[in-house]
Amino acid sequence: xxxxxxxxxxxxxxxxxxxxxxxxxxxxxxxxxxxxxxxxxxxxxxxxxxxxxxxxxxxxxxxxxxxxxxxxxxxxxxxxxxxxxxxxxxxxxxxxxxxxxxxxxxxxxxxxxxxxxxxxxxxxxxxxxxxxxxxxxxxxxxxxxxxxxxxxxxxxxxxxxxxxxxxxxxxxxxxxxxxxxxxxxxxxxxxxxxxxxxxxxxxxxxxxxxxxxxxxxxxxxxxxxxxxxxxxxxxxxxxxxxxxxxxxxxxxxxxxxxxxxxxxxxxxxxxxxxxxxxxxxxxxxxxxxxxxxxxxxxxxxxxxxxxxxxxxxxxxxxxxxxxxxxxxxxxxxxxxxxxxxxxxxxxxxxxx
Numbered sequence: 001x002x003x004x005x006x007x008x009x010x011x012x013x014x015x016x017x018x019x020x021x022x023x024x025x026x027x028x029x030x031x032x033x034x035x036x037x038x039x040x041x042x043x044x045x046x047x048x049x050x051x052x053x054x055x056x057x058x059x060x061x062x063x064x065x066x067x068x069x070x071x072x073x074x075x076x077x078x079x080x081x082x083x084x085x086x087x088x089x090x091x092x093x094x095x096x097x098x099x100x101x102x103x104x105x106x107x108x109x110x111x112x113x114x115x116x117x118x119x120x121x122x123x124x125x126x127x128x129x130x131x132x133x134x135x136x137x138x139x140x141x142x143x144x145x146x147x148x149x150x151x152x153x154x155x156x157x158x159x160x161x162x163x164x165x166x167x168x169x170x171x172x173x174x175x176x177x178x179x180x181x182x183x184x185x186x187x188x189x190x191x192x193x194x195x196x197x198x199x200x201x202x203x204x205x206x207x208x209x210x211x212x213x214x215x216x217x218x219x220x221x222x223x224x225x226x227x228x229x230x231x232x233x234x235x236x237x238x239x240x241x242x243x244x245x246x247x248x249x250x251x252x253x254x255x256x257x258x259x260x261x262x263x264x265x266x267x268x269x270x271x272x273x274x275x276x277x278x279x280x281x282x283x284x285x286x287x288x289x290x291x292x293x294x295x296x297x298x299x300x301x302x303x304x305x306x307x308x309x310x311x312x313x314x315x316x317x318x319x320x321x322x323x324x325x326x327x328x329x330x331x332x333x334x335x336x337x338x339x340x341x342x343x344x345x346x347x348x349x350x351x352x
Contacts, residue, residue: 030043030237030241032233032236032237034233041106041233041234041236042105042106042234043106043234043235043236043237043238044104044105044106044107044108044234044235044238045235045238046101046226046230046232046235046238046239046242047111047218048097048101048111048114048226048230049061049097049100049101049111049114049115049118050111050218050222050226051111051112051115051218052111052217052218053217053218054217055111056112057111057112057114057115058213058217058218060115060116060119061115061213061222062210062213062214064119064122065206065207065209065210065213066206066207066210068086068090068202068203068206069202069203069204069205069206069207069208069209069210070203070207071083071086071203072086072199072200072202072203072206073199073200073203073204073206073207073264074203074264074268075268075271075272076142076195076198076199076200076202076203076268077195077196077199077268077269077272077276078268078271078272079199080276081129081130081135082130083138083142083199083276084129084130084134084135084137084138084139084141084142085125085126085127085128085129085130085134085138086126086129086142086202087129087138087139087141087142087145087198087202088125088126088128088129088134088137088138088141089122089123089124089125089126089129090122090125090141090145090202091125091141091145092121092122092124092125093118093119093121093122093125096117096118096121097114097118098229100114100117100118101114101226101229101230101232101235102229102230102231102232103232104232104234105234106234108234139187139191139195139276140184140187140188142187142195142198142199142202143183143184143186143187143188143194143195143197143198144180144183144184144187144198145180145183145198145201145202146183146194146197146198146199146200146201146202147179147180147181147182147183147184147186147198147201148176148179148180148183149201149202149204149205150179150183150201150258150261151175151176151177151178151179151180152176152205152225152228153205153208153254153257153258154175154179154258155172155175155176155228156221156224156225156228156244156246156254157251157254157255159243159244159245159246160227160243160244160245161224161227161228161244162175172228183197183198183201191276192269192275192276195276196265196266196268196269197261197262197265199265199268200261200262200263200264200265200268201261201265203264204257204258204260204261204264205257207257208221208253208254208256208257209221209222211253212249212250212253215249215253216246216247216249216250219246219247219250220246220247220249220250220253221246221250221253221254223242223244223246224244224246224250226239227239227243227244228244
């Protein structure tokens with residue numbers, strides 16, 4: 001009887017492209033078997049470092065969300081190295097967290113240990129983003145993360161995700177990847193617009209996550225993120241039985257954060273007129289970079305243009321200005337000095 005149930009469940013779940021086999025025994029307990037070996041897969045809780053209620057890991061995630069989200073939402077475009085540091089740190093932290101939760105066995109590690117490990121990795125990535133070598137990567141990461149944050153929130157706007165069917169689960173990730181790719185193209189094509197949107201999107205995402213963690217604890221966005229990312233075979237029972245059924249307040253906060261993203265991006269655009277990096281005007285060259293001069297700057301004329309535009313009675317421009325390439329360490333070389341003197345003497349003779 002057990003073998004018959006196992007075979008029926010195997011056929012059904014293979015049709016759904018599910019890598020695990022779930023069987024409900026006569027006594028009501030749920031057991032997971034591998035479709036390849038037929039061995040039982042022990043199950044554990046899919047807390048994934050989130051903690052419970054207002055435990056220490058939960059408080060750390062709330063503090064982390066606001067620490068990262070508020071500065072990026074309000075002034076991410078002016079953050080420069082701090083913003084690129086946060087972008088690199090987030091990439092390292094999210095990637096490492098995803099790898100951990102999908103590779104641990106049913107025992108895993110404690111929530112506080114996993115949380116501390118991910119936060120330490122974030123700090124290392126943040127320090128790397130502060131360095132010159134991480135500047136370009138940080139710029140691109142900030143733009144991509146803005147699109148990913150939009151895509152993830154769109155997917156979380158519905159119970160059991162935007163596309164709940166197990167066979168079409170990958171469509172959710174296709175949508176998220178499309179949003180990230182679009183933002184990557186935007187930050188390359190129009191760097192300012194891409195970074196403004198990226199800063200505001202990542203900022204509003206983490207602010208909404210922090211508020212939701214304080215209001216709904218682990219049953220809101222936290223549950224949705226774990227349901228979306230955690231595909232660990234040791235967490236199948238927890239994932240499938242609890243699913244993702246967000247409270248109404250979570251859906252409201254997600255929708256509101258999406259609506260406020262362009263508003264905060266425009267506010268930063270009006271507040272911060274300069275470039276993202278004060279030292280580098282074009283970190284990622286725009287494909288349609290404007291060659292016009294700003295309204296408050298006049299184009300600088302070359303030496304020949306100055307001579308042509310000078311009034312008739314203006315003395316000739318000193319040849320010293322045309323000998324600047326001959327300067328060495330801020331001083332004229334002897335050969336340059338003789339050339340300047342001869343040129344100025346000829347100019348004086350011609351003028352007289």
